Amino acid sequence: MLPALSCRLSNAKNEFVLTSLESWGRTIRSRCHLRRLRWVDEEWHTESSSCLAVGERRSYGDVCLPREKGTALDCRSLDRILHFDPEAMVLTCEAGLRFSALLDFLVPRGFFPPVVPGTKGITVGGAVANDIHGKNHHKDGSFGNHVLSLTLRHHGRTIETSPQTNPHLFRATIGGLGLTGLIQDVTFRLRRIPSSWLLQEHIPFSSLETFLDLDRSSSEEWPYTVSWIDWASRSPKLFGRGVFIRGRETADIPSTRARFERAPTNVGTIPFRPPLRCLSEIGLSLYNSLTLHTRLSSKENGLVHFDPFFFPLDHIENWNLLYGPKGFFQYQAVFPEAKASSALEKLEKVLFDAPIRSFLTVLKRFGSKNPTGYLSFPRAGITVALDFPNIPPHTLDLMERIDQIVLESGGALYPAKDARMSPSLFRHSFPNHSLFREHIDPLFASRFSDRIGLTSP
Amino acid sequence: MTDSSFPAEKGKRLFVCGATSAIALPVCRRLAADSASFFLVARNAQRLDRVAADLSTRGAARVETRCLDLTKTARHSDLVSEAFATFGEFDIAFLAHGILGDPSRVVEDPKEAEKVLQTNFTSAVSLLTLLANRFEKQRRGTIAVITSVAGDRGRKSNYVYGSAKAGLTVFLQGLRHRLHSAGVRVVAIKPGFILTPMTENLARKPLAVEPKQIAPDILRSFESGPEEVYTPWFWKPIMTAIRWIPEPLFKRLDL
Numbered sequence A: 001m002l003p004a005l006s007c008r009l010s011n012a013k014n015e016f017v018l019t020s021l022e023s024w025g026r027t028i029r030s031r032c033h034l035r036r037l038r039w040v041d042e043e044w045h046t047e048s049s050s051c052l053a054v055g056e057r058r059s060y061g062d063v064c065l066p067r068e069k070g071t072a073l074d075c076r077s078l079d080r081i082l083h084f085d086p087e088a089m090v091l092t093c094e095a096g097l098r099f100s101a102l103l104d105f106l107v108p109r110g111f112f113p114p115v116v117p118g119t120k121g122i123t124v125g126g127a128v129a130n131d132i133h134g135k136n137h138h139k140d141g142s143f144g145n146h147v148l149s150l151t152l153r154h155h156g157r158t159i160e161t162s163p164q165t166n167p168h169l170f171r172a173t174i175g176g177l178g179l180t181g182l183i184q185d186v187t188f189r190l191r192r193i194p195s196s197w198l199l200q201e202h203i204p205f206s207s208l209e210t211f212l213d214l215d216r217s218s219s220e221e222w223p224y225t226v227s228w229i230d231w232a233s234r235s236p237k238l239f240g241r242g243v244f245i246r247g248r249e250t251a252d253i254p255s256t257r258a259r260f261e262r263a264p265t266n267v268g269t270i271p272f273r274p275p276l277r278c279l280s281e282i283g284l285s286l287y288n289s290l291t292l293h294t295r296l297s298s299k300e301n302g303l304v305h306f307d308p309f310f311f312p313l314d315h316i317e318n319w320n321l322l323y324g325p326k327g328f329f330q331y332q333a334v335f336p337e338a339k340a341s342s343a344l345e346k347l348e349k350v351l352f353d354a355p356i357r358s359f360l361t362v363l364k365r366f367g368s369k370n371p372t373g374y375l376s377f378p379r380a381g382i383t384v385a386l387d388f389p390n391i392p393p394h395t396l397d398l399m400e401r402i403d404q405i406v407l408e409s410g411g412a413l414y415p416a417k418d419a420r421m422s423p424s425l426f427r428h429s430f431p432n433h434s435l436f437r438e439h440i441d442p443l444f445a446s447r448f449s450d451r452i453g454l455t456s457p
Numbered sequence B: 001m002t003d004s005s006f007p008a009e010k011g012k013r014l015f016v017c018g019a020t021s022a023i024a025l026p027v028c029r030r031l032a033a034d035s036a037s038f039f040l041v042a043r044n045a046q047r048l049d050r051v052a053a054d055l056s057t058r059g060a061a062r063v064e065t066r067c068l069d070l071t072k073t074a075r076h077s078d079l080v081s082e083a084f085a086t087f088g089e090f091d092i093a094f095l096a097h098g099i100l101g102d103p104s105r106v107v108e109d110p111k112e113a114e115k116v117l118q119t120n121f122t123s124a125v126s127l128l129t130l131l132a133n134r135f136e137k138q139r140r141g142t143i144a145v146i147t148s149v150a151g152d153r154g155r156k157s158n159y160v161y162g163s164a165k166a167g168l169t170v171f172l173q174g175l176r177h178r179l180h181s182a183g184v185r186v187v188a189i190k191p192g193f194i195l196t197p198m199t200e201n202l203a204r205k206p207l208a209v210e211p212k213q214i215a216p217d218i219l220r221s222f223e224s225g226p227e228e229v230y231t232p233w234f235w236k237p238i239m240t241a242i243r244w245i246p247e248p249l250f251k252r253l254d255l
């Protein structure tokens, strides 16, 4: 509810007053105009010379923050579902539709989005503009691989784009970080599901090597895989243990369960903004040991509802506040296949010696499906996501050290999670950046695009 | 309320004016999920099409749309005839159209004031009269109209709009009286501040809520309970208190 709250407080005389917007990591703020769009045909007159479409602002850094004094076009009321074709397994909706609402619509009908991230709190527009990936990347690729067409407001005109029509603009818009214009409507392919339940298995591992083995042996038969690794412990015995989680859809459910059960709606919220960081290192190692313990207990293996399986963090709506007023950084990199295991070993060593700890570390294999977007992040290899509390100057120093490993391996950083990568690391991560540049709509810019040099303020 | 001659498994049939309203949307969506059928009226064709598509995909059994500027009251008779010819009967007529008027002009420019009265009051009276004749004959159903807490007491910030809504509320009281014996519900829904395009540019919106937060109250009012509904509920005590303030004091307040 955090983003909604900050809009509400500031909506008064929305045209003239500046609002302080923040994103999920809460390390960067932008003072900007806020304009809530209701209709795709609406003419928004910009009080400022630059704007940016934004969704739920679940990106961690500044890809979803407009320039200072720019205009945020809040797309969340563009949430109409325009067409649903169960035979063709295709849906068209406006770009502000939230995944939670999409799931409410699809699941009772026996369908699922082609790709879901670790939270159902994002919009379809955000899923396109960051070309998001999920636990099924190794089999199905990223969200953009399933998009059939997009309607875009680009240079003041409404344009259809698809792999056939305006294909270059289409490729620029998928993973395009909102810089090619306002995405109005999205048509994408769906996945059919036999029930709202999955069969899940948790398998403990004690080293990176065993993780890689497990991963290799699971990718074929398990459409959903992800791993959680304890790179937080200070004890060499515990450091590096983890749990490999795999799941598959199932129709085989006990008669006591409804085949298509909706997601539970009882979520907790943190009712205020804690003035201090609530996540301490001691609390963290306790948490990690507990999670490891419960995850290994047998009741975690077996039937599980899709909601806790895909969105375990959604049970506390605004857990990001627990990191306190300084916020936190997420660092997500991908290491290409050939260099992945050596890069991970180096990373493990750096992290063990580091003065601060990653509170939650996730490993996942990306498959070899070519992404659609010029700036798409996923590519064949292993991706790692680290959560660091913002403790100056240690956090930034540590991330710079990890940058070196990414550069050496020819890997990339994920803009959706980033608040500090350098222009040169961006260019190394996204070799197609110059192809992309031609499609930027000059009215659109973000703090991210200014920072890494795609646009100039 | 539901007549035995009306097959229960079929969804409700609704006649909706101001169908592109932000307040009406979550209400219609809920009913669409229960296979309701809709006859939708608003001015903007493109927007109306999007709402119609949204309701269809979410489960509406049937959606018809008509574009009309409802201040053209001469067209109302044809509109209502056409709607009843298409659907036979309606379970619910829901009037959600309205404008606030340009706040800086409406107090000084009689033309702007007239537009506010025509949209919020005159057009509604014309439609309601035609609808009442039909509902009286079908002897069942609900006529529900969005008025406003602004009609409870005139204030300098929006008294033109407020007077139109006050007139409408009194009109609905009379209509309720008339249609009671025919078994027709006549509901006046009085929202407080709701975050919609209508209030987008207001400087002050105390206690404002999203449309979907008041949708359950509106849906309930279609079926049963009081026929004058404040929503959210806390506007009832607030407006009671505001009505009680003596005029000499009220004049001095900055409300």
Ligand SMILES: Cc1cc2nc3c(=O)[nH]c(=O)nc-3n(C[C@H](O)[C@H](O)[C@H](O)COP(=O)(O)OP(=O)(O)OC[C@H]3O[C@@H](n4cnc5c(N)ncnc54)[C@H](O)[C@@H]3O)c2cc1C
Pocket (backbone or CB within 6 Å): A024, A052, A053, A054, A055, A056, A057, A058, A059, A060, A063, A064, A075, A095, A096, A116, A117, A118, A119, A121, A122, A123, A124, A125, A126, A127, A129, A130, A131, A132, A133, A134, A176, A177, A178, A179, A181, A182, A183, A184, A313, A416, A417, A446
């Ligand atoms: C708990 C958590 C778990 C996550 N897990 C994953 C994961 O597993 N995989 C993954 O890939 N990501 C993950 N993310 C990141 C998240 O999926 C992306 O940041 C996503 O883009 C957020 O969507 P949003 O609607 O919040 O968009 P925002 O963050 O508001 O915006 C993201 C980008 O989309 C653009 N945009 C939004 N709407 C439009 C529009 N209508 N037109 C044009 N551009 C638009 C913005 O300009 C911006 O560049 C996670 C985030 C959180 C908080």
Ligand SMILES: NC(=O)c1ccc[n+]([C@@H]2O[C@H](COP(=O)([O-])OP(=O)(O)OC[C@H]3O[C@@H](n4cnc5c(N)ncnc54)[C@H](OP(=O)(O)O)[C@@H]3O)[C@@H](O)[C@H]2O)c1
Pocket (backbone or CB within 6 Å): B017, B018, B019, B020, B021, B022, B023, B024, B041, B042, B043, B044, B047, B068, B069, B070, B071, B095, B096, B097, B098, B099, B119, B146, B147, B148, B149, B190, B191, B192, B193, B194, B195, B196, B197, B198, B199
């Ligand atoms: N928002 C609040 O705080 C609040 C509070 C109390 C009461 N209300 C009342 O709630 C109702 C709905 O308003 P809202 O807040 O949902 O605002 P909204 O989204 O602006 O809806 C207003 C609707 O009225 C339609 N309309 C306006 N003039 C029309 C005309 N001449 N002919 C046909 N349709 C017309 C508009 O459609 P087109 O533009 O497409 O024609 C639109 O669908 C209104 O009666 C309003 O007075 C609102």
